[in-house]
Amino acid sequence: MKKPITFFDRPENIRRLTFGFFIALGVLLLAEWFVVAHPHFRWEEMPFFSATYGFVACVGVIFTAKGLRWVLGRPESYYQGDDVENMKRIAPQEKSGPD
Amino acid sequence: MQPLLFPDGIAPSLLLIGGAFLLPWLHGRIHQFWRLALPALALGIFLSMPAGDHWVVPFLNHQLVLGHIDALSRVFGIIFSLMAFIGAIYALNVDDNVQHVAGFAYAGGALGVTLAGDLLSLYLFWEVMAVASTFLILARRTRRSRQAAMRYILVHVFGGLALLAGIVCLANTSGDLSVRHLRLDSLPTALIFLGIAVNAAVPPLHAWLQDAYPEATVAGAVFLSAFTTKSAVYVMARTFAGTEALIWLGAVMTILPVFYAEVENDIRRVLSYSLMNQVGFMLCGIGIGTELALNGAVSHAFCHILYKALLFMSAGAVLHVTGKITCTDIGGLHRTMPITCALCIVGAASISAFPLFSGFVSKSMIISAAGINHMGAIWLMLQFASAGVIAHAGIKVPFFTFFGHDAGLKAKEPPLNMLVAMGIAAFGCVFIGIYPQPLYALLPYPVDYVPYTGSHVVAQLQLLLFAIFAFYLLLKSGYYPSEVRAINLDTDWFYRRGGKWFYRLMDRGFNGLNRWCDHHLAHGTAAAAARFAANGPARLTATLLRGVIPPETVQRAFATGTIRLGVHAAAAVLFMVAIYLIA
Structure with a gap:
């Protein structure tokens, strides 16, 4: 089956989108100077606090998640054989895919 | 409404449960019509019933109040009925009475819990939910779903028994069984709290959710995503509003699942972790307990039911069409399923709380409440979790499903009824995001909150877009965790x-x-x-x-x-x- 070529398949569109995204980041940093802030905490008065926190939090989440996988990651078959049903081998093998 | 069983007509909960058991005797168009009529009737009752106690049944020395209607129960009743209606449209092409009967009995149970004016009837409907929802997992009819359903019901029986034990102890000590504000200071209330916490998936009692929901049927997962946790949120708001422990439990609950979601392979399991994260925001709001925080928790539950169902529906559509739903097996589906892709992105934008989408107008109330009450640590935790949401639910789910590497799957758009159901939910997400006043008018307390201030919009967009920027850089540089066929141990271990x-x-x-x-x-x-x-x-x-x-x-x-x-x-x-x- 031939797949249709979409907007996202053209590299120049991806380049435009990425460029637009960087522009948006810049505009947002500048916009901070033009809005009236009403912070609840001292750290919110820091310039670009939300931008920095969003960036750091996302990096933190992803690296912590990598660490979590390293500690708690197991093969998909990990729990096979843990069910009494499997141990006794009563039920015949079934597909475990979708209905 | 004509008097039927009671002077006020029939209670919506009994209407759905009773109506569900008529379904095996109906066929064809009448069957489909009845499935749409049931939740529509329930919605009508919620919109029209005046506040007060309705459908009161004497039972032993006790009064069962099947219809306590006030602002809080009305808003939950409306969203539960609406969700049952959307779910019914989504399941219109499903030819399996087990799922239909279980789905409506389950929704009826959730309405019963919402309307219960006394703890005994609350418990009865609580167990109806537990049993009926198990069949939505069993109905997948695979070995894995059968085993997951068994673990699911065992956990819920444990939670239900804790709740029952608490209710019995409370009846013996105070004799007052009305659903009312409780203080978490004695064994009976602690047992009730434990029972509710199991259904709300409060860590470390949460793993049943991520274990069972991804094993449910396509339509079953949509129903499951709406009722169990949110009815627990409702009962928590009724009974334990302002309990300090909930603030911390809720905040931890927002953060813990984002790590798991980031490295999970099954898209519906990613959504289950993100469901837990969103319920964390609600519980945190309930714990803070101010009018703004409670309004935030309730409105967030309302919006969350719509966008979470939308995300589960789009993941379900992919599973229905391709038979696959793990990151390693799918990708590039925007070419063949553009409408589903667009609707999924609306859900992703809503859960990430982008301005003009529903999550923004509800979640920000909770975070603002933490700010107004000078809870610095909680505020930072909630914002951290918000950035985590954009990373997994906002980008990962649509990106790895519809973009990313093309797995070369043959796919097409799902049946029309599924698209219509997703369309209604997506419309709700955007409508509430742009025009939140009708939702605010339904909330239990008067709303004096303006979400769209310049600084709030800019701060939120900075948080989200720079989180996306971080995601982009890590993906480009190869630091983003690769998609692998694996599981990650959780407390169900x-x-x-x-x-x-x-x-x-x-x-x-x-x-x-x-x-x-x-x-x-x-x-x-x-x-x-x-x-x-x-x-x-x-x-x-x-x-x-x-x-x-x-x-x-x-x-x-x-x-x-x-x-x-x-x-x-x-x-x-x-x-x-x-x-x-x-x-």
Whole structure:
């Protein structure tokens, strides 16, 4: 089956989108100077606090998640054989895919 | 509404549960019509019923209040009925009465919990939900779903029994069984709290959710995503608003699942982790307990039901069409499923709380409440979790499903009814995001909150877009965790692996004891006693009379067999004498 070529398949569109995204980041940093802030905490008065926190939090989440996988990651078959049903081998093998 | 069973007409909960059991007798168009009519009728009742206690049934020395309607129960009743309606449209092409009956009984149970004015009827509907929802998992009819359903019902039976124990203790100590504000300071209320916490997936009691929901049927997962956790949020808001423990539990609950979601392979399991994260925001708001925070929690539950169902529906559509839903197996589906892709992105934008989408107008109330109350640590945790949401639910789900590497799957758009259901939910997300006033008007307290201020919009967009920027950089540089076929251990390990060990321990322990007793007592000692009874007296006599009478003569004299009877009779008499003496 031939797949249709979409907007996202053209590299120049991806380049435009990425460029637009960087522009948006810049505009947002500048916009901070033009809005009236009403912070609840001292750290919110820091310039670009939300931008920095969003960036750091996302990096933190992803690296912590990598660490979590390293500690708690197991093969998909990990729990096979843990069910009494499997141990006794009563039920015949079934597909475990979708209905 | 005409009086039927009660002066006020029939309670929506009983309407859905009773109506569900009519379905096996209906066919064709009438079957489909009835499935749409049931939730629509329930929605009509919620919109039209005046506040107060309705459908009161005397039961023993007690009044079952099946319809306590006030602002809080009305808003939850409206969203639950609306969700049942959207779910019914989504499941219109499903030809499986098990799912339809279970789905409506489950929704009816959720409405019953919402409307319950007393703890006893709340408990009854609570258990209806537990049992009915299990069938939505079983109905997948795979080995994995059967095992997951078994673990699911066991956890919910545990939670239900904790709730029941608390209610019984409370009835004995105070005698007041109305659903009211409780203080978390005694055993009965702690047990009730535990029971609700299990259904709300509060860590470490959360793993049933991520274990079971991804194993449910396509439409079943949509129903499941709406009712169990959100009815628990509702009951929590009724009973434990302002409980400090909930603030911290909720905040931890927002953060813990984002790590798991980031490295999970099954898209519906990613959504289950993100569901838990969103419920964390609600519980945190309930814990803060101010009017703004409670309004935030309730409105967030309302918006969350719509966008989470939308995300589960789009993931379900992919599963329905391709038969696959793990990151490693799918990708690039925007070419063949553009409408589903667009609707999924609306859900992703809503859950990420982008301005103009529903999550923004509700979640920000909770975070603002934490700010106004100067809870710095909580505020930072909630914002951290918000950035985590954009990373997994906002980008990962649409990106790895519809973009990313093309897995080359043959796909097409799902049936029209599925698209319509997703379209309604997506419309709701955008409508509430742009024009939140109708939702704000439904909230339990008057709303004096403006989400769209310049600084709030800019701060939120900075947080989200720079989180996306971080995601982009990590993906480009190869630091983003790769998609692998694997699982990550969660707290269900304790009862899954622990269950196996317990089984082995019991097997080795008790069966070993049994074998030892069988070998040594049943065979060893009893056989020795029998040998002694048979040969003992003859040998003893032969030994004593050695040299007087030849042993062969003694053996022959004993060979009549009567001596055995004599020994047994003597033992029996001695036994009875011993009993007499001891007694």
